[in-house]
Amino acid sequence: MLAMNFRGPFQIRADRNRPEPEIKHPMDAIVRVTRSLICGSDLHLYHGMVPDTRVGMTFGHEFTGIVEAVGSEVQKLKVGDHVLVPFNIACGSCPHCKQELYGNCHEANPEATAVGGFFGYAHTGGGYDGGQAEYVRVPYADVSPTILLEGMDLENAVLLTDVVPTGYQAAEQAGIQKGDTVVVFGAGPIGLMAARFAWFFGAGRVIVIDELDYRLEFARKFSFAEAYNFREMNDPVVFLKKATDYFGADVCIDAVGCEASGHAWQTISGKSLLMQAGTATAFHWAVNSVKKGGIVSIIGVYGPPWNLAPLGSIMNKGLTIRGNQASVKRLLPKLIDHIMSGRINPKEIITHRFPLEEIPDAYRMFSKKLDNIIKPLLIPSRANASFA
Amino acid sequence: MLMKNALEDRIAAGQDRIIAQRNMARAADIPGWGLDADPDNDPTYPMKHSNGADHERLNYEKAPQQPLDMEILHSIERPGVTRVFGTSTPPIGLSGAIRRFAYKYSEATATHWMTLILADRVDTIQGKLTDLMHGILPNPWVERGWRAEWKHNRAGFIGRTATTALLLTAGILLLKRKKKNKYQLSNR
Structure with a gap:
């Protein structure tokens, strides 16, 4: 089959000779991918920043697909179902899953206890091949994969596997109250989505900070946010303090x-x-720009060893720091409702569509922010074989 | 050096609440505004659905064990492998040996993570050798996405390539010169 093949930092191959996945466990399904996305966090793998990213692996944790085969213990899914597959691999029965922390499953990642199981995210994420391929193995198939509703747009569906719930959770875990001033660092897909959802929680102001003007312009339109380029500031913290009455966001x-x-x-x-x-610049700015007693929500991905953090300021300001991988399954019903009710149309952030064969170009363009790219979508040639 | 007329010098102070009030007055124009607002969602609000499962710990219904038919390294912070695991790219060759060493240390140690990064770099070289053994030549034009960069950022691409070529040439010339000087000195 055709699949992405990682050959080392900044080098990937669209490889036609990859073996098709097999059922390895009675709760597995095999899914034929219909749409797949490249995530901003895939770029950390592409840039060689995530430990235990092995040559030969296939990335991709945002995909939809049609069920081609199921294991002997799969009961809910059947062959032919068109599903969106949340990026979390979750057993549904461990203590964390029972408390709806599906991004922290205890039975999906042998390699790292600090990290849940994710598709195509190095062995630090459990060693699963991902969905930037024609076919993919989906463990615990009855738990997270969700059958597409009739009339659901396929591009919105694939964005529900990560971007939409992750952006939503960034705003949710920030504890936004009506009238709050919310600052979002980063106008990538997740930042755009977090800024948009901040309004759903009743924000009074939403300010987005980035360095790319085309993304800031997009944030103004898509997220209805005030958007500023930190390259035009001497010190973003001073700017944000002044913009928030010298109080802090x-x-x-x-x-x-x-x-x-x-x-x-x-x-x-x-x-x-x-x-x-990696760099903890945005986190430093967040800690220093938030008010005393404020909340900093971390949704950007950091590597596992350590980062320099301003612990003194966190303690002295009495801050609450919250972060987690999105619990996609928990959030899906609410977010599907928001989309189907027309309150948000996430697919507006998809700016580029590539055939899977051109995946090296897609990665390069996303990595270098070429051609005003925001979110690249991949379409395998076998995707359209059996759905209207 | 500090920028003159930076953005922070150009904005007016005392506007935060005025802007927030203005936005809230036009909330009806913002789809979904306030729909998910929850006064209980303050920092102490438990996002997880606390139901005591944490205290049950080991007494949960576990899935069957995926057959362990290949080498799977696992964190020493857990007793064994999880009920399912990924089967992509088992450890192999020198990079595999380095990974086995890394997994003797916990996730709390630099030895674990930095050794894995080292293994990744060795794996890249291993991968290139394996490609060559299978008659696959490197194709950076396609595999590094240079084709796309040529199309969308030609000036930047040419500039970077020219700089790299210049630096390489300068390096080679410097090395040659050093070698020549050494030869002349040894002949005196």
């Missing part, structure tokens, strides 16, 4: 993670020398 959301720009020492120590797990 009620809530700050770090939607950037480990590859933030904007601070030379962070860039050298985090990205060039790997002395810390």
Whole structure:
């Protein structure tokens, strides 16, 4: 089959000779991928920043597909069902899953206890091949995969596997109250979505900070946010303090993670020398820009070893820091309702569509932010074989 | 050096609540505004659905064990492998040996993670050698996406390629010169 094949940092192959996946466990399903996305967090893998990313792996944790085969213990899904597959692999019965923490399942990742099981996200994410392929093995098939509703747009469906719930959870875990001033660092797909959903929680102001003007312009239109370029500021913290009556924002959301720009020492120590797990620039700005007693929500991805963090400021300001991988299954019913009711049309963020064969181009363009790219979609050639 | 007329100098102070009030007055224009607002969702609100399952710990119904028919490394912070696991790319060759060493250390240690990064870099070289053994030559034009960069960022691409070529040439010339000097010195 055709699948993405990682060959080392910045080098991937659209490989036609990959073996098709097999049922390895009675609760598995095999899914033929109909749509797949490249996530901003896939770029951390592509850039060689996530430990235990092995040559030969297939990435991709955002995909929809048609069930082609099921294991002997699968009861809810049947061959032919068209499903969206949340990026979390979850057993549904461990203590964490029982408490709806599906991103923290205890039975999906042998390699790292700090991380849940995810499709196509290195062995640090459990060693599963992902959905940037024609076929993919889906463990615990009865738990998270969700059958597409009639009339549901396929591009909105694939965005429900990660981007939409992750952006929503960024706003939800920020504890936004009516009238709050919310600052979102990063105008990538997750930041855009978090900013948009901040209004759903009753925000009074939503401010987005980034360095790319085309993305800031998009944030103004899609997220109805005030949007500012930190390259035009001497100090984003001073700017945000002044913009919030020298009080600080009620809530700050770090939607950037480990590859933030904007601070030379962070860039050298985090990205060039790997002395810390990427750059913690956005997190520093968030901690320093939020009000005393405020909340910082971390949704950007950081690597596992460590990052320099302003612990003194966190303690002295009495901050609450919250973060987690999105619990997609928990959020799906509410988010499907928001989409089907027309309150949000997430597919507006998909700016580029590529055949799976052109996946190296798609990664390069996304990585280098070429052609005003926001979110790239991949379409396998076998995708359209059996659905209207 | 500080920028003159930076954005923070150009905005007016004392506007935060005025803007927030103005936005809230036009809330009806923002689809979904306030729909999911929840006064209980303050930092102490448990996002997880606390039901005591944490205290049950080991007494949950476990799925059958996926057959362990290949080498799966697992964190020493857990007793064994999980009920399911990924079967992509088992450890192999020198990078595999380095990974086995890394997994002797817990996730709390730098040895674990930095050794895995080292293994990844060795794996990249291993992968290139394996490709060559199978007659697959590197194709950076396609595999590194240079084709796309040529199409969408030609000036940047040419600039970067020219800089790299210049630096490489300068490096080679410097090395040659050093070698020549050494030869002349040894002949005196």
